[in-house]
Amino acid sequence: MVGCLGLDLCTVKTADHYRHWLANGLALLADRGARLVLLPGGTGLAMNGTAGTADFPSAVREMLDNPDASNRYHDLHSQMAKRFKLFLAAGTTWVRQGDRLLHIAPVYQPDGTLLGEQAQTHLSRMEQQWGWARGADLAVWSTEIGPIGLVVGTDVWYPEVSRILTLQGAMMLLAPAMVPAPAGFHLTLAGMWQEVQQNQVFALENWPGGPMAGEDWCGWSAIYGPCEATPGETGFVAPIPQADGGPPLHRNDASPFRWGEPPPQPLAAELDFTVHRQVVDSYPIFQHLNRPLYRRHFPHIYQAGDQR
Amino acid sequence: MSYWNRLKEKAFLQYLQWKTRPALIRRYLDGKGIKPAGTLRAINSRQVRAAAAQVELRLVQDPLAYVEQMYQHVQAAVEQGAQLVTFPEDNATHLLGLLPGLGDLPPGATLTATLNELGPDVKVADIFAYLTPVSRSVYFTTFAELARRFELFVMAGSIVAANDQGRVINTAYLFGPDGQLVGAQEKLHLLPLEAEWGLVPGNELRVCPSPLGKLAMPVCMDATYFETFRLLSLMGAEIVMIPSADVVYTHWKALRGIWPRVQESLVYGIKSALIARDFFGLNLAGKSCICAPMELTPQGDGMLAEAQSHDREEVVVADMDLEALRDLRTSSRLWGDLNLALYKRYLPGVYGGPAAQPKG
Numbered sequence: 001m002v003g004c005l006g007l008d009l010c011t012v013k014t015a016d017h018y019r020h021w022l023a024n025g026l027a028l029l030a031d032r033g034a035r036l037v038l039l040p041g042g043t044g045l046a047m048n049g050t051a052g053t054a055d056f057p058s059a060v061r062e063m064l065d066n067p068d069a070s071n072r073y074h075d076l077h078s079q080m081a082k083r084f085k086l087f088l089a090a091g092t093t094w095v096r097q098g099d100r101l102l103h104i105a106p107v108y109q110p111d112g113t114l115l116g117e118q119a120q121t122h123l124s125r126m127e128q129q130w131g132w133a134r135g136a137d138l139a140v141w142s143t144e145i146g147p148i149g150l151v152v153g154t155d156v157w158y159p160e161v162s163r164i165l166t167l168q169g170a171m172m173l174l175a176p177a178m179v180p181a182p183a184g185f186h187l188t189l190a191g192m193w194q195e196v197q198q199n200q201v202f203a204l205e206n207w208p209g210g211p212m213a214g215e216d217w218c219g220w221s222a223i224y225g226p227c228e229a230t231p232g233e234t235g236f237v238a239p240i241p242q243a244d245g246g247p248p249l250h251r252n253d254a255s256p257f258r259w260g261e262p263p264p265q266p267l268a269a270e271l272d273f274t275v276h277r278q279v280v281d282s283y284p285i286f287q288h289l290n291r292p293l294y295r296r297h298f299p300h301i302y303q304a305g306d307q308r
Numbered sequence: 309m310s311y312w313n314r315l316k317e318k319a320f321l322q323y324l325q326w327k328t329r330p331a332l333i334r335r336y337l338d339g340k341g342i343k344p345a346g347t348l349r350a351i352n353s354r355q356v357r358a359a360a361a362q363v364e365l366r367l368v369q370d371p372l373a374y375v376e377q378m379y380q381h382v383q384a385a386v387e388q389g390a391q392l393v394t395f396p397e398d399n400a401t402h403l404l405g406l407l408p409g410l411g412d413l414p415p416g417a418t419l420t421a422t423l424n425e426l427g428p429d430v431k432v433a434d435i436f437a438y439l440t441p442v443s444r445s446v447y448f449t450t451f452a453e454l455a456r457r458f459e460l461f462v463m464a465g466s467i468v469a470a471n472d473q474g475r476v477i478n479t480a481y482l483f484g485p486d487g488q489l490v491g492a493q494e495k496l497h498l499l500p501l502e503a504e505w506g507l508v509p510g511n512e513l514r515v516c517p518s519p520l521g522k523l524a525m526p527v528c529m530d531a532t533y534f535e536t537f538r539l540l541s542l543m544g545a546e547i548v549m550i551p552s553a554d555v556v557y558t559h560w561k562a563l564r565g566i567w568p569r570v571q572e573s574l575v576y577g578i579k580s581a582l583i584a585r586d587f588f589g590l591n592l593a594g595k596s597c598i599c600a601p602m603e604l605t606p607q608g609d610g611m612l613a614e615a616q617s618h619d620r621e622e623v624v625v626a627d628m629d630l631e632a633l634r635d636l637r638t639s640s641r642l643w644g645d646l647n648l649a650l651y652k653r654y655l656p657g658v659y660g661g662p663a664a665q666p667k668g
Contacts, residue, residue: 122645159534167658194568294659299651
């Protein structure tokens with residue numbers, strides 16, 4: 001059992017709000033048997049209570065200038081992972097490494113220790129303007145649920161990232177991000193949904209929703225799997241999209257989820273790795289990678305393309 | 309095989325070649341009174357009009373039935389002003405019907421069961437290899453003549469045929485308005501079924517410069533792998549045509565191919581789908597479409613035009629703005645970043661050998 005905890009920035013505005021939201025949500029998910037929970041991107045800012053800051057780069061700077069912010073972030077998420085005895089992918093925060101500003105996603109283990117941190121490796125145009133730096137590593141970590149990899153922020157739209165992680169053995173991808181509103185549902189189909197399909201893995205995706213640091217953010221939480229391993233062969237473990245391919249639009253008894261807003265309840269699902277194995281065995285996509293072709297062109301061709 | 313059987317086989321092949329001779333096809337097309345479409349006289353890179361044919365696969369015992377079917381699609385595309393017409397994967401498989409008896413099989417008969425009757429060592433690839441001199445001749449003559457007579461670019465879809473070394477390969481061909489071959493692309497990623505059939509993958513990717521833009525035509529399953537489109541985009545391709553043949557159509561499964569590739573690699577994409585009802589027990593379905601990066605589509609959904617049905621013949625037409633595409637490649641808010649250090653560090657390893665062990 002895995003879960004996503006949706007973050008509604010209309011209601012979570014201070015450090016206290018954040019602590020309560022986290023404790024209550026994790027309690028619900030732990031009760032349901034969750035062994036791994038993904039928080040959305042931007043938790044470092046949301047927890048720091050900098051939600052009201054006029055602009056996003058200033059909010060990040062303000063958080064980094066606060067000498068206690070990083071320790072408090074680590075302590076809280078470490079304690080929560082330990083208290084609820086689960087792997088906690090704690091969303092994202094920012095760190096300075098020398099003169100480099102990195103957007104990172106930490107993961108805590110059920111004993112409260114840090115499993116690792118994954119830095120975002122590709123940047124949108126705006127992130128480049130904000131002075132963020134690109135990470136240089138892509139790590140896969142063993143957990144008792146299976147090997148996991150993190151696809152941070154904008155990396156979800158760069159297929160190299162998910163491919164490198166899955167070819168290194170990741171069976172589950174965790175994708176915390178912040179996406180400015182309004183954003184179309186197709187953005188997620190062009191991102192994590194399709195990465196799951198072309199790499200035949202499961203993935204959790206989580207974006208916070210509402211106003212923060214001078215921006216309005218598009219909320220979204222989802223759990224994806226290969227089409228053949230999901231209800232109705234939609235590629236969604238949860239929530240279930242409309243039959244005609246549209247996003248979940250209306251909250252009702254069957255589905256409390258609505259595109260563009262964080263889910264009001266934690267999202268949880270059981271991942272069936274037995275069915276997943278059958279899907280991969282019956283259609284082994286990686287078996288037909290054309291490795292000689294790739295080896296001949298990658299990575300040199302990126303340099304040629306860059307100079308085009 | 310005995311000398312007598314080899315002689316019979318050779319004689320039959322010669323009969324088939326005579327029955328499908330190019331002069332017959334040319335004479336048939338002469339009778340159509342085809343006039344040049346005129347759509348290439350003034351090319352505007354802000355409005356390149358393409359048509360994607362959705363074609364039914366049906367066995368033909370008369371090669372002219374095949375020519376007629378392809379002609380009808382090009383004619384329909386020309387009537388809508390197309391400058392480039394594309395066709396599906398396996399677009400010469402219709403010609404298997406020239407083999408005696410194949411057209412008389414009962415409904416639901418599978419290719420495997422049919423082959424079993426021919427002997428334990430016969431593979432599907434052997435059938436395609438045997439028919440290659442005939443199928444290549446009909447396919448090349450038909451599409452070279454249609455491209456020349458209508459004065460259009462025609463991507464003829466792919467044909468499964470043996471090459472000079474006897475390797476059976478699924479290859480797509482592009483013909484120019486003078487009827488000459490502009491380029492060829494071998495399928496690079498096989499379906500598991502094709503591998504079982506004895507086909508082999510190609511190992512080169514090509515981009516064809518043309519007055520309509522830089523064109524490429526990887527085949528069907530190649531669109532499942534981001535690497536294909538990433539390489540093509542970095543090689544300069546602007547319009548990527550996918551001849552396709554899928555066994556099932558659902559909205560979600562169809563979304564796994566060309567559409568995400570177009571988004572992440574910033575190209576225009578054209579998919580031509582092959583459809584079939586009980587073709588050796590296989591039903592083929594798909595919606596031909598023309599897609600674009602989301603920023604270049606009116607609804608923001610990455611789709612310029614899509615077939616109305618997934619099981620009927622159609623021609624789908626849309627205009628592509630190559631100048632807007634070139635602008636987008638340098639201005640996209642989300643796509644277009646590179647992390648060369650990361651690729652140099654990881655890609656040789658992940659593509660070169662077994663998967664690394666996870667940490668922890």
